[in-house]
Amino acid sequence: MIDVNARKKLGQFSLKASLADGGFICLTGGNGSGKSSLMRAIAGLLPLDEGHVKIDGIDVTRSPTETRGVVLVTPGSHIPHLNVDDHLTWGTRLKKLRIPSERISTVKGELGVDFTGRVSELSQGMRERVSLATALLSCPKAILIDEAFSNIHNRLDFMAAYRKLAADARVDVIFSTQDRSDGSHSDHLYVMSDGAAEKIS
Amino acid sequence: MEHSRKIIVMNWLRVIALVSLFLLLIPVAVLLYYGLGPMRSSAGYSITVLHSIELTLFSSALAAMVDVALFTPLAYYLARGRDRFAETLVDIPVSIPHPIVGVALVILDSPRTATGMFLTSLGINFYNTILGLVVALVIMSAPIYVKAMQPYFESKDTAPEDFAMGMGASRLRTMLSVVLPSSVPGIESASLIAMSRALSEFGSISIIAYYVLQYPFYGVSPASVTIYALFSGAVSGGLDAAVTASAVMILISLPIALAAHFSRRNR
Numbered sequence: 001m002i003d004v005n006a007r008k009k010l011g012q013f014s015l016k017a018s019l020a021d022g023g024f025i026c027l028t029g030g031n032g033s034g035k036s037s038l039m040r041a042i043a044g045l046l047p048l049d050e051g052h053v054k055i056d057g058i059d060v061t062r063s064p065t066e067t068r069g070v071v072l073v074t075p076g077s078h079i080p081h082l083n084v085d086d087h088l089t090w091g092t093r094l095k096k097l098r099i100p101s102e103r104i105s106t107v108k109g110e111l112g113v114d115f116t117g118r119v120s121e122l123s124q125g126m127r128e129r130v131s132l133a134t135a136l137l138s139c140p141k142a143i144l145i146d147e148a149f150s151n152i153h154n155r156l157d158f159m160a161a162y163r164k165l166a167a168d169a170r171v172d173v174i175f176s177t178q179d180r181s182d183g184s185h186s187d188h189l190y191v192m193s194d195g196a197a198e199k200i201s
Numbered sequence: 202m203e204h205s206r207k208i209i210v211m212n213w214l215r216v217i218a219l220v221s222l223f224l225l226l227i228p229v230a231v232l233l234y235y236g237l238g239p240m241r242s243s244a245g246y247s248i249t250v251l252h253s254i255e256l257t258l259f260s261s262a263l264a265a266m267v268d269v270a271l272f273t274p275l276a277y278y279l280a281r282g283r284d285r286f287a288e289t290l291v292d293i294p295v296s297i298p299h300p301i302v303g304v305a306l307v308i309l310d311s312p313r314t315a316t317g318m319f320l321t322s323l324g325i326n327f328y329n330t331i332l333g334l335v336v337a338l339v340i341m342s343a344p345i346y347v348k349a350m351q352p353y354f355e356s357k358d359t360a361p362e363d364f365a366m367g368m369g370a371s372r373l374r375t376m377l378s379v380v381l382p383s384s385v386p387g388i389e390s391a392s393l394i395a396m397s398r399a400l401s402e403f404g405s406i407s408i409i410a411y412y413v414l415q416y417p418f419y420g421v422s423p424a425s426v427t428i429y430a431l432f433s434g435a436v437s438g439g440l441d442a443a444v445t446a447s448a449v450m451i452l453i454s455l456p457i458a459l460a461a462h463f464s465r466r467n468r
Contacts, residue, residue, distance in 0.1 A: 072364065073364065080383050138368040138369070140368065
Protein backbone atom coordinates (compact mmCIF):
# COMPACT_ATOMS: atom_id res chain seq x y z
CA MET A 1 0.00 0.00 0.00
CA ILE A 2 1.43 3.31 -1.11
CA ASP A 3 -0.16 6.38 0.45
CA VAL A 4 1.26 9.67 -0.72
CA ASN A 5 0.19 13.27 -0.57
CA ALA A 6 2.97 15.26 -2.20
CA ARG A 7 3.28 19.03 -2.30
CA LYS A 8 6.40 20.50 -3.79
CA LYS A 9 7.20 23.70 -5.60
CA LEU A 10 9.76 23.24 -8.38
CA GLY A 11 10.29 26.63 -9.99
CA GLN A 12 7.21 27.37 -12.12
CA PHE A 13 5.86 23.86 -11.64
CA SER A 14 4.11 22.70 -8.51
CA LEU A 15 3.43 19.10 -7.59
CA LYS A 16 0.19 18.61 -5.65
CA ALA A 17 -0.67 14.95 -6.09
CA SER A 18 -2.33 12.35 -3.90
CA LEU A 19 -2.37 8.62 -4.46
CA ALA A 20 -3.37 5.81 -2.11
CA ASP A 21 -3.49 2.30 -3.53
CA GLY A 22 -1.78 -1.04 -3.70
CA GLY A 23 -1.20 -3.56 -6.45
CA PHE A 24 -0.14 -2.76 -10.00
CA ILE A 25 -0.75 0.93 -10.56
CA CYS A 26 -0.55 2.68 -13.91
CA LEU A 27 0.43 6.35 -13.88
CA THR A 28 -0.02 8.21 -17.12
CA GLY A 29 -0.07 11.82 -18.29
CA GLY A 30 1.69 14.13 -20.70
CA ASN A 31 5.26 15.36 -20.60
CA GLY A 32 5.85 17.59 -17.61
CA SER A 33 2.68 16.47 -15.83
CA GLY A 34 4.70 15.42 -12.76
CA LYS A 35 4.88 11.61 -13.06
CA SER A 36 8.62 11.44 -12.44
CA SER A 37 8.50 14.03 -9.65
CA LEU A 38 5.78 12.09 -7.85
CA MET A 39 7.83 8.89 -8.13
CA ARG A 40 10.98 10.61 -6.92
CA ALA A 41 9.01 11.99 -3.97
CA ILE A 42 7.77 8.51 -3.03
CA ALA A 43 11.32 7.11 -3.31
CA GLY A 44 12.72 9.86 -1.07
CA LEU A 45 14.77 11.45 -3.84
CA LEU A 46 12.72 14.65 -3.85
CA PRO A 47 12.13 16.18 -0.41
CA LEU A 48 8.58 17.46 0.01
CA ASP A 49 7.54 20.94 1.08
CA GLU A 50 4.37 19.52 2.63
CA GLY A 51 2.49 16.25 2.73
CA HIS A 52 3.38 12.67 3.62
CA VAL A 53 4.57 9.37 2.21
CA LYS A 54 3.44 6.13 3.87
CA ILE A 55 4.56 2.71 2.71
CA ASP A 56 2.52 -0.20 4.13
CA GLY A 57 1.24 2.14 6.83
CA ILE A 58 4.67 3.31 7.95
CA ASP A 59 5.32 7.04 7.67
CA VAL A 60 8.61 7.46 5.75
CA THR A 61 8.20 11.16 4.90
CA ARG A 62 11.43 12.02 6.73
CA SER A 63 13.28 8.76 6.03
CA PRO A 64 16.19 8.53 3.61
CA THR A 65 15.80 6.50 0.41
CA GLU A 66 17.82 3.57 1.70
CA THR A 67 15.40 2.78 4.55
CA ARG A 68 12.11 3.15 2.64
CA GLY A 69 12.05 -0.16 0.84
CA VAL A 70 11.12 1.62 -2.37
CA VAL A 71 13.18 1.05 -5.53
CA LEU A 72 12.99 3.51 -8.41
CA VAL A 73 13.77 1.94 -11.79
CA THR A 74 14.40 4.23 -14.77
CA PRO A 75 15.99 3.38 -18.13
CA GLY A 76 19.41 4.30 -16.59
CA SER A 77 19.02 2.18 -13.46
CA HIS A 78 21.74 -0.43 -13.68
CA ILE A 79 25.12 -1.02 -12.10
CA PRO A 80 27.30 -1.05 -15.21
CA HIS A 81 30.37 -3.00 -14.11
CA LEU A 82 28.50 -6.11 -12.89
CA ASN A 83 27.67 -9.20 -14.90
CA VAL A 84 24.05 -10.26 -15.19
CA ASP A 85 23.99 -12.86 -12.41
CA ASP A 86 25.81 -10.64 -9.89
CA HIS A 87 23.49 -7.81 -10.81
CA LEU A 88 20.35 -9.87 -10.21
CA THR A 89 21.43 -10.76 -6.67
CA TRP A 90 23.00 -7.37 -5.81
CA GLY A 91 20.11 -6.22 -3.63
CA THR A 92 19.69 -9.57 -1.89
CA ARG A 93 23.41 -9.77 -1.12
CA LEU A 94 23.31 -6.20 0.17
CA LYS A 95 20.47 -7.04 2.56
CA LYS A 96 22.04 -10.45 3.33
CA LEU A 97 18.80 -12.16 2.31
CA ARG A 98 18.77 -15.82 1.35
CA ILE A 99 16.75 -16.40 -1.79
CA PRO A 100 16.15 -19.91 -3.13
CA SER A 101 17.85 -20.40 -6.45
CA GLU A 102 14.55 -21.66 -7.92
CA ARG A 103 13.08 -18.21 -7.26
CA ILE A 104 15.94 -16.61 -9.16
CA SER A 105 15.50 -18.97 -12.09
CA THR A 106 11.73 -18.40 -12.08
CA VAL A 107 12.19 -14.64 -12.24
CA LYS A 108 14.84 -14.98 -14.95
CA GLY A 109 12.57 -17.30 -16.96
CA GLU A 110 9.42 -15.23 -16.60
CA LEU A 111 11.18 -11.96 -17.42
CA GLY A 112 13.22 -13.34 -20.30
CA VAL A 113 16.66 -12.83 -18.75
CA ASP A 114 18.21 -15.62 -20.81
CA PHE A 115 21.56 -13.95 -21.51
CA THR A 116 24.81 -13.28 -19.66
CA GLY A 117 27.65 -10.77 -19.82
CA ARG A 118 28.53 -7.38 -18.41
CA VAL A 119 25.47 -5.19 -17.95
CA SER A 120 27.22 -2.20 -19.57
CA GLU A 121 27.58 -4.23 -22.79
CA LEU A 122 23.91 -5.25 -23.05
CA SER A 123 21.27 -3.56 -25.18
CA GLN A 124 18.97 -1.05 -23.52
CA GLY A 125 16.02 -3.45 -23.49
CA MET A 126 18.14 -6.25 -21.98
CA ARG A 127 19.40 -3.87 -19.29
CA GLU A 128 15.86 -2.87 -18.40
CA ARG A 129 14.90 -6.53 -18.02
CA VAL A 130 17.89 -7.07 -15.72
CA SER A 131 17.18 -3.94 -13.64
CA LEU A 132 13.51 -4.79 -13.21
CA ALA A 133 14.35 -8.38 -12.24
CA THR A 134 17.01 -7.08 -9.80
CA ALA A 135 14.52 -4.73 -8.17
CA LEU A 136 12.01 -7.55 -7.72
CA LEU A 137 14.59 -9.96 -6.26
CA SER A 138 15.76 -7.36 -3.72
CA CYS A 139 12.42 -7.90 -1.88
CA PRO A 140 11.31 -4.26 -1.60
CA LYS A 141 7.91 -3.06 -0.42
CA ALA A 142 7.30 -1.11 -3.60
CA ILE A 143 8.85 -0.71 -7.05
CA LEU A 144 8.44 2.49 -9.03
CA ILE A 145 9.02 2.06 -12.75
CA ASP A 146 9.60 5.32 -14.59
CA GLU A 147 9.30 4.57 -18.33
CA ALA A 148 11.53 1.53 -17.88
CA PHE A 149 9.18 -0.79 -19.76
CA SER A 150 9.48 1.27 -22.90
CA ASN A 151 12.46 -0.38 -24.60
CA ILE A 152 11.35 -3.93 -23.91
CA HIS A 153 10.30 -6.15 -26.80
CA ASN A 154 6.83 -7.73 -26.30
CA ARG A 155 6.14 -5.11 -23.68
CA LEU A 156 2.61 -6.24 -22.78
CA ASP A 157 3.67 -9.85 -22.19
CA PHE A 158 6.54 -8.63 -20.05
CA MET A 159 4.23 -6.35 -18.06
CA ALA A 160 1.77 -9.21 -17.47
CA ALA A 161 4.59 -11.44 -16.21
CA TYR A 162 5.95 -8.66 -14.00
CA ARG A 163 2.49 -7.95 -12.60
CA LYS A 164 2.07 -11.59 -11.61
CA LEU A 165 5.54 -11.89 -10.03
CA ALA A 166 5.02 -8.68 -8.06
CA ALA A 167 1.59 -9.79 -6.86
CA ASP A 168 3.03 -13.15 -5.72
CA ALA A 169 5.73 -11.33 -3.78
CA ARG A 170 3.19 -8.77 -2.45
CA VAL A 171 5.17 -5.88 -3.90
CA ASP A 172 3.26 -2.78 -4.93
CA VAL A 173 4.22 -1.35 -8.31
CA ILE A 174 3.65 2.07 -9.82
CA PHE A 175 4.66 2.35 -13.47
CA SER A 176 4.55 5.44 -15.62
CA THR A 177 3.74 5.28 -19.29
CA GLN A 178 2.89 7.56 -22.19
CA ASP A 179 0.34 5.01 -23.41
CA ARG A 180 -2.94 5.39 -21.56
CA SER A 181 -4.20 2.04 -22.86
CA ASP A 182 -1.63 0.39 -20.54
CA GLY A 183 -4.18 1.22 -17.85
CA SER A 184 -6.20 -1.83 -18.91
CA HIS A 185 -3.24 -4.01 -17.88
CA SER A 186 -3.19 -2.66 -14.33
CA ASP A 187 -5.20 -2.74 -11.11
CA HIS A 188 -5.54 1.04 -10.92
CA LEU A 189 -5.14 3.92 -13.31
CA TYR A 190 -4.13 7.44 -12.38
CA VAL A 191 -3.88 10.28 -14.87
CA MET A 192 -1.63 13.20 -14.05
CA SER A 193 -1.89 16.71 -15.40
CA ASP A 194 -0.25 19.89 -14.23
CA GLY A 195 1.13 18.29 -11.06
CA ALA A 196 -2.14 16.72 -9.90
CA ALA A 197 -3.15 13.06 -10.05
CA GLU A 198 -6.71 11.95 -10.80
CA LYS A 199 -7.84 8.42 -10.05
CA ILE A 200 -9.70 6.88 -13.00
CA SER A 201 -10.04 3.29 -11.77
CA MET B 202 26.52 36.29 -45.32
CA GLU B 203 25.69 35.48 -41.74
CA HIS B 204 27.75 32.34 -42.04
CA SER B 205 30.91 33.94 -43.44
CA ARG B 206 30.86 36.62 -40.75
CA LYS B 207 30.80 33.89 -38.12
CA ILE B 208 33.93 32.32 -39.60
CA ILE B 209 35.83 35.64 -39.50
CA VAL B 210 34.87 36.19 -35.86
CA MET B 211 36.00 32.67 -35.12
CA ASN B 212 39.38 33.38 -36.73
CA TRP B 213 39.97 36.49 -34.63
CA LEU B 214 39.05 34.49 -31.57
CA ARG B 215 41.59 31.92 -32.64
CA VAL B 216 44.30 34.57 -33.07
CA ILE B 217 43.63 36.07 -29.65
CA ALA B 218 43.46 32.65 -28.02
CA LEU B 219 46.70 31.45 -29.56
CA VAL B 220 48.56 34.70 -28.76
CA SER B 221 47.51 34.47 -25.12
CA LEU B 222 48.51 30.81 -25.04
CA PHE B 223 51.90 31.76 -26.52
CA LEU B 224 52.40 34.39 -23.78
CA LEU B 225 51.64 31.74 -21.19
CA LEU B 226 54.23 29.36 -22.60
CA ILE B 227 57.08 31.89 -22.88
CA PRO B 228 58.69 30.95 -19.51
CA VAL B 229 58.66 27.26 -20.43
CA ALA B 230 60.12 27.94 -23.87
CA VAL B 231 62.81 30.26 -22.44
CA LEU B 232 63.90 27.64 -19.89
CA LEU B 233 63.96 24.83 -22.42
CA TYR B 234 65.92 26.90 -24.96
CA TYR B 235 68.53 28.38 -22.61
CA GLY B 236 68.67 25.38 -20.25
CA LEU B 237 69.38 22.86 -22.98
CA GLY B 238 71.14 25.33 -25.29
CA PRO B 239 73.39 28.34 -24.59
CA MET B 240 73.31 28.10 -20.77
CA ARG B 241 73.59 24.36 -20.50
CA SER B 242 75.65 23.41 -17.44
CA SER B 243 76.48 19.93 -16.22
CA ALA B 244 75.74 21.08 -12.64
CA GLY B 245 72.09 21.29 -13.81
CA TYR B 246 71.87 17.54 -14.12
CA SER B 247 74.33 16.56 -11.45
CA ILE B 248 73.57 13.66 -9.12
CA THR B 249 72.25 16.17 -6.55
CA VAL B 250 69.70 17.56 -8.99
CA LEU B 251 68.66 14.11 -10.16
CA HIS B 252 68.16 12.96 -6.56
CA SER B 253 66.03 16.07 -5.97
CA ILE B 254 63.87 15.22 -8.95
CA GLU B 255 63.55 11.63 -7.72
CA LEU B 256 62.42 12.89 -4.30
CA THR B 257 59.91 15.25 -5.92
CA LEU B 258 58.49 12.53 -8.19
CA PHE B 259 58.29 10.06 -5.31
CA SER B 260 56.67 12.44 -2.82
CA SER B 261 54.26 13.89 -5.41
CA ALA B 262 53.11 10.44 -6.52
CA LEU B 263 52.62 9.49 -2.87
CA ALA B 264 50.68 12.71 -2.24
CA ALA B 265 48.43 11.98 -5.25
CA MET B 266 47.73 8.49 -3.88
CA VAL B 267 46.85 9.94 -0.47
CA ASP B 268 44.57 12.43 -2.26
CA VAL B 269 42.72 9.56 -3.93
CA ALA B 270 42.41 7.54 -0.73
CA LEU B 271 41.35 10.37 1.58
CA PHE B 272 39.65 12.96 -0.60
CA THR B 273 37.55 10.98 -3.09
CA PRO B 274 34.71 10.75 -0.52
CA LEU B 275 34.84 14.53 -0.03
CA ALA B 276 34.58 15.12 -3.78
CA TYR B 277 31.61 12.75 -3.99
CA TYR B 278 29.98 14.35 -0.95
CA LEU B 279 30.32 17.81 -2.51
CA ALA B 280 28.99 16.54 -5.85
CA ARG B 281 25.85 15.04 -4.30
CA GLY B 282 25.34 16.93 -1.04
CA ARG B 283 25.02 20.52 -2.22
CA ASP B 284 26.96 21.66 0.85
CA ARG B 285 27.97 25.18 -0.22
CA PHE B 286 29.80 25.87 3.04
CA ALA B 287 32.09 22.84 2.77
CA GLU B 288 32.63 23.69 -0.89
CA THR B 289 34.01 27.10 0.07
CA LEU B 290 36.23 25.69 2.80
CA VAL B 291 37.94 23.33 0.33
CA ASP B 292 39.45 26.27 -1.52
CA ILE B 293 41.08 27.89 1.50
CA PRO B 294 44.42 26.01 1.54
CA VAL B 295 45.20 27.06 -2.03
CA SER B 296 43.95 30.61 -1.65
CA ILE B 297 46.35 31.56 1.16
CA PRO B 298 50.06 32.19 0.46
CA HIS B 299 51.67 28.76 0.29
CA PRO B 300 54.58 29.44 2.68
CA ILE B 301 51.99 29.99 5.42
CA VAL B 302 50.95 26.36 5.12
CA GLY B 303 54.60 25.41 5.70
CA VAL B 304 54.72 27.67 8.76
CA ALA B 305 51.48 26.12 10.04
CA LEU B 306 52.96 22.64 9.78
CA VAL B 307 56.12 23.76 11.61
CA ILE B 308 54.00 25.16 14.45
CA LEU B 309 51.70 22.14 14.52
CA ASP B 310 54.77 19.98 15.03
CA SER B 311 56.84 22.33 17.20
CA PRO B 312 58.08 21.09 20.61
CA ARG B 313 56.70 24.37 22.00
CA THR B 314 53.06 23.50 21.23
CA ALA B 315 50.75 20.90 22.76
CA THR B 316 49.98 19.39 19.35
CA GLY B 317 53.71 19.20 18.63
CA MET B 318 54.42 17.40 21.90
CA PHE B 319 51.56 15.01 21.23
CA LEU B 320 52.73 14.25 17.67
CA THR B 321 56.33 13.80 18.85
CA SER B 322 55.15 11.34 21.54
CA LEU B 323 53.62 9.31 18.70
CA GLY B 324 56.90 9.53 16.81
CA ILE B 325 55.40 11.81 14.17
CA ASN B 326 57.70 14.52 12.86
CA PHE B 327 57.08 16.90 9.99
CA TYR B 328 60.15 19.11 10.04
CA ASN B 329 62.65 18.04 7.39
CA THR B 330 61.01 14.66 6.95
CA ILE B 331 59.49 12.87 3.96
CA LEU B 332 56.27 12.71 6.01
CA GLY B 333 56.22 16.50 6.41
CA LEU B 334 56.96 16.94 2.72
CA VAL B 335 54.12 14.61 1.70
CA VAL B 336 51.69 16.20 4.19
CA ALA B 337 52.41 19.65 2.73
CA LEU B 338 52.00 18.33 -0.82
CA VAL B 339 48.70 16.66 0.12
CA ILE B 340 47.37 19.93 1.58
CA MET B 341 48.36 21.82 -1.56
CA SER B 342 47.18 19.22 -4.10
CA ALA B 343 44.04 17.81 -2.45
CA PRO B 344 41.88 20.88 -3.23
CA ILE B 345 42.94 20.56 -6.89
CA TYR B 346 42.07 16.85 -6.79
CA VAL B 347 38.68 17.55 -5.22
CA LYS B 348 37.94 20.30 -7.74
CA ALA B 349 38.76 17.92 -10.59
CA MET B 350 36.77 14.97 -9.20
CA GLN B 351 33.66 16.91 -8.16
CA PRO B 352 32.53 17.86 -11.71
CA TYR B 353 33.33 14.31 -12.84
CA PHE B 354 30.94 12.93 -10.23
CA GLU B 355 28.40 15.66 -11.01
CA SER B 356 28.42 14.70 -14.69
CA LYS B 357 27.60 11.06 -13.91
CA ASP B 358 24.02 9.88 -14.28
CA THR B 359 22.57 9.43 -10.79
CA ALA B 360 20.07 6.73 -11.83
CA PRO B 361 22.35 3.82 -10.79
CA GLU B 362 22.91 5.47 -7.40
CA ASP B 363 19.19 6.09 -6.84
CA PHE B 364 18.56 2.48 -7.81
CA ALA B 365 21.18 1.15 -5.35
CA MET B 366 19.92 3.33 -2.50
CA GLY B 367 16.37 2.16 -3.20
CA MET B 368 17.57 -1.40 -2.63
CA GLY B 369 18.90 -0.32 0.76
CA ALA B 370 22.48 0.81 0.11
CA SER B 371 23.77 3.74 2.18
CA ARG B 372 25.44 6.69 0.45
CA LEU B 373 28.88 5.39 1.42
CA ARG B 374 28.10 1.87 0.24
CA THR B 375 26.69 3.28 -3.00
CA MET B 376 29.87 5.27 -3.55
CA LEU B 377 32.10 2.26 -2.90
CA SER B 378 30.25 -0.41 -4.86
CA VAL B 379 28.37 1.51 -7.55
CA VAL B 380 30.11 4.82 -8.28
CA LEU B 381 33.83 4.12 -7.82
CA PRO B 382 34.08 0.99 -10.02
CA SER B 383 32.91 3.07 -12.97
CA SER B 384 34.97 6.16 -12.03
CA VAL B 385 38.48 4.83 -12.67
CA PRO B 386 39.12 7.10 -15.71
CA GLY B 387 38.07 10.16 -13.70
CA ILE B 388 40.25 9.20 -10.74
CA GLU B 389 43.22 8.59 -13.06
CA SER B 390 42.91 11.99 -14.65
CA ALA B 391 42.25 13.89 -11.40
CA SER B 392 45.15 12.20 -9.59
CA LEU B 393 47.52 13.10 -12.44
CA ILE B 394 46.34 16.71 -12.23
CA ALA B 395 46.93 16.59 -8.46
CA MET B 396 50.38 15.09 -9.00
CA SER B 397 51.27 17.86 -11.47
CA ARG B 398 50.23 20.38 -8.84
CA ALA B 399 52.39 18.65 -6.22
CA LEU B 400 55.40 18.55 -8.56
CA SER B 401 55.21 22.32 -8.95
CA GLU B 402 54.85 23.14 -5.23
CA PHE B 403 57.56 25.35 -3.72
CA GLY B 404 56.29 27.72 -1.00
CA SER B 405 55.13 25.35 1.70
CA ILE B 406 57.79 22.70 1.22
CA SER B 407 60.66 25.20 1.22
CA ILE B 408 59.72 25.78 4.88
CA ILE B 409 58.64 22.39 6.20
CA ALA B 410 61.06 20.26 4.19
CA TYR B 411 63.91 22.34 2.77
CA TYR B 412 65.67 19.00 2.75
CA VAL B 413 64.69 15.64 4.18
CA LEU B 414 66.75 13.47 6.50
CA GLN B 415 65.46 9.97 5.81
CA TYR B 416 66.68 7.00 3.83
CA PRO B 417 66.93 6.88 0.82
CA PHE B 418 66.83 10.66 0.44
CA TYR B 419 69.21 11.73 3.24
CA GLY B 420 70.04 15.42 2.76
CA VAL B 421 68.09 15.70 -0.48
CA SER B 422 65.95 18.80 -1.20
CA PRO B 423 62.80 18.74 -3.35
CA ALA B 424 63.49 19.80 -6.96
CA SER B 425 61.87 23.24 -6.70
CA VAL B 426 63.95 23.99 -3.59
CA THR B 427 67.15 22.77 -5.26
CA ILE B 428 66.51 24.99 -8.27
CA TYR B 429 65.91 27.96 -5.99
CA ALA B 430 69.09 27.13 -4.01
CA LEU B 431 71.09 27.01 -7.24
CA PHE B 432 69.59 30.30 -8.40
CA SER B 433 70.17 32.10 -5.08
CA GLY B 434 73.72 30.80 -4.76
CA ALA B 435 73.00 28.79 -1.60
CA VAL B 436 74.35 25.84 -3.55
CA SER B 437 77.22 26.35 -5.95
CA GLY B 438 76.35 26.01 -9.60
CA GLY B 439 75.02 29.44 -10.41
CA LEU B 440 72.29 30.67 -12.72
CA ASP B 441 73.26 28.37 -15.60
CA ALA B 442 72.82 25.31 -13.38
CA ALA B 443 69.46 26.61 -12.13
CA VAL B 444 68.22 27.14 -15.69
CA THR B 445 69.46 23.73 -16.85
CA ALA B 446 67.90 22.00 -13.81
CA SER B 447 64.62 23.81 -14.55
CA ALA B 448 64.66 22.57 -18.14
CA VAL B 449 65.29 19.01 -16.95
CA MET B 450 62.40 19.32 -14.47
CA ILE B 451 60.11 20.57 -17.25
CA LEU B 452 61.08 17.64 -19.48
CA ILE B 453 60.23 15.23 -16.68
CA SER B 454 56.96 16.78 -15.53
CA LEU B 455 55.60 17.49 -19.02
CA PRO B 456 54.61 13.86 -19.73
CA ILE B 457 52.60 13.78 -16.48
CA ALA B 458 50.70 16.93 -17.39
CA LEU B 459 50.08 15.54 -20.90
CA ALA B 460 48.92 12.19 -19.50
CA ALA B 461 46.44 14.03 -17.26
CA HIS B 462 45.14 15.85 -20.32
CA PHE B 463 44.76 12.76 -22.47
CA SER B 464 43.18 10.60 -19.81
CA ARG B 465 40.60 13.37 -19.36
CA ARG B 466 39.97 13.46 -23.11
CA ASN B 467 39.34 9.73 -23.28
CA ARG B 468 37.15 9.30 -20.29
